[in-house]
Amino acid sequence: MTKAQKKYLAIAIKLLVFGLAAVYIIVKTTDRRNLDKFEALIHGLEHRSVVLTLTTIILLMFVNWLLEVVKWQYLSRRIEKISFWKAFQSVFCGLTWAIFTPNRLGEYGGRVLFLKPENRAKGAVAMGVGLFAQLVLTSIAGSLSIAWFVCQFLDPPLSVQFGVWVLAVLYAAGFLVLYFNVSWVDMLVGKIRWLRKIEPFFAVLKDYTPKELAVVLFNAFARFVIFTSQYIILMEAMLPELPFLPMTLMIFILFFVQSALPTLDIFDFSVRSFVASNLYSYITTQEIAVMAIVSCIWFVNLILPAIFGAVFVFKINFFGDSKSSN
Numbered sequence: 001m002t003k004a005q006k007k008y009l010a011i012a013i014k015l016l017v018f019g020l021a022a023v024y025i026i027v028k029t030t031d032r033r034n035l036d037k038f039e040a041l042i043h044g045l046e047h048r049s050v051v052l053t054l055t056t057i058i059l060l061m062f063v064n065w066l067l068e069v070v071k072w073q074y075l076s077r078r079i080e081k082i083s084f085w086k087a088f089q090s091v092f093c094g095l096t097w098a099i100f101t102p103n104r105l106g107e108y109g110g111r112v113l114f115l116k117p118e119n120r121a122k123g124a125v126a127m128g129v130g131l132f133a134q135l136v137l138t139s140i141a142g143s144l145s146i147a148w149f150v151c152q153f154l155d156p157p158l159s160v161q162f163g164v165w166v167l168a169v170l171y172a173a174g175f176l177v178l179y180f181n182v183s184w185v186d187m188l189v190g191k192i193r194w195l196r197k198i199e200p201f202f203a204v205l206k207d208y209t210p211k212e213l214a215v216v217l218f219n220a221f222a223r224f225v226i227f228t229s230q231y232i233i234l235m236e237a238m239l240p241e242l243p244f245l246p247m248t249l250m251i252f253i254l255f256f257v258q259s260a261l262p263t264l265d266i267f268d269f270s271v272r273s274f275v276a277s278n279l280y281s282y283i284t285t286q287e288i289a290v291m292a293i294v295s296c297i298w299f300v301n302l303i304l305p306a307i308f309g310a311v312f313v314f315k316i317n318f319f320g321d322s323k324s325s326n
Helices: 003-029 032-043 047-076 084-098 106-112 117-154 158-179 183-191 193-207 210-238 244-260 265-280 287-315
Strands: none
Touching (some): 047 084, 047 210, 106 117, 117 193, 117 210, 117 244, 183 193, 210 244, 210 287, 265 287
């Protein structure tokens, strides 16, 4: 396939995924039985409880992204020392760029443009380390949760269950090993002829010590706990009858699927709602409530900070002159 054909195929797949998810949501949200269940659920909620829950979710969102600011400042110090305020601006500006670009690629540009021009390529690589730390946790929790889901709800033969668990453990361990040996990426790039020109940018990967990588992973774990807690708090408020362990493990599966699907943040709620609704149908009939929870988390964690970050778009120093903001 030519590059153009691959590009159009990728676009077609993304549109297909989005289209199917959108149709599914329309069908579910126009089903009178689902609407009646959701209306009964909403009427049973106390106004004070709803306000307190949403306030907590929003506060956790700020804590979540402040931890990302700390992580970005920590990772970028190997390349360029930046102040907390500059790291803050770059993270939120990146979120604004991310919602309009496939697979959040714009987040790289929105963030590294706050660095000096000569440091931006290395900054993108350093940022990738932080994103990979989040992916490691998502992959570990997701793969093990999928193994549990298969054995719990699909009831395959014992031999298949054993095989699924073995694959899940190997998959999770593989991500962990690769993370703490992230310098292998630099070696791989150096061995591929057509990538050798950009190999110097990946050299920064060799500078991160196991201790530093562990610090970044711990930060990512704290963010993972906060993000998971947002879902749990909303679900406990709206669907208190859900069993805690299955509810939590399905959240991990939702994170895993989200990380694997190519979408635009601005339309991501449809795919998230589609996946969550199908997952939670095994333990609840409140499909619209699940969609509402997922959409609320999507809006609070991605759209609100992206709106806030739009202010900092004007602070970007495209040409790296001496007037760059700190």
